[in-house]
Amino acid sequence: MPIWVDADACPKPIKEILFRAANRTGTSITLVANHYLQIPPSRHIKFLWVRSGYDVADNEIIKNMVANDLVITADIPLAHEVINKGGHAINPRGERYTQENIKERLNMRDFMESLRSSGINTGGPAALAARDIQAFANQLDGFLAQQGVK
Numbered sequence: 001m002p003i004w005v006d007a008d009a010c011p012k013p014i015k016e017i018l019f020r021a022a023n024r025t026g027t028s029i030t031l032v033a034n035h036y037l038q039i040p041p042s043r044h045i046k047f048l049w050v051r052s053g054y055d056v057a058d059n060e061i062i063k064n065m066v067a068n069d070l071v072i073t074a075d076i077p078l079a080h081e082v083i084n085k086g087g088h089a090i091n092p093r094g095e096r097y098t099q100e101n102i103k104e105r106l107n108m109r110d111f112m113e114s115l116r117s118s119g120i121n122t123g124g125p126a127a128l129a130a131r132d133i134q135a136f137a138n139q140l141d142g143f144l145a146q147q148g149v150k
Helices: 012-025 056-064 076-084 102-117 130-146
Strands: 003-006 029-033 045-049 070-072 088-090
Touching (some): 003 012, 003 056, 012 029, 012 130, 029 056, 070 076, 076 088, 088 130
Parallel strands (some): 003 029, 003 070, 029 045, 070 088
């Protein structure tokens, strides 16, 4: 069960957790980004460079992933596509997207986008906190255990 990482905006502490998990469990992780990323030497960790452009990395992930793969992303439309393709998605704050919650998240994202496009300042997400990093690590470990990965 490979893990795909929407790596352009993935925080460094989350990548470090993923690197450790890849080496500990032997799980294949591919980071997809449109800029160079430094990754540790490991046969389990790969980097896939894509050209710059709107949704290029997202499209590459969707093209290459298969059902039951895990995708790490904060991009709700990408998470929606992953779930529709039979995959799993977790955001860097440790929230797992599911068939039950993805439509609500997508609707809220679209609503906030419409507010921003009409000139309303909605602010951005809060900075990644230690509790978010811990929630991600717990969610990842739980997911891997559920998949039988040790």
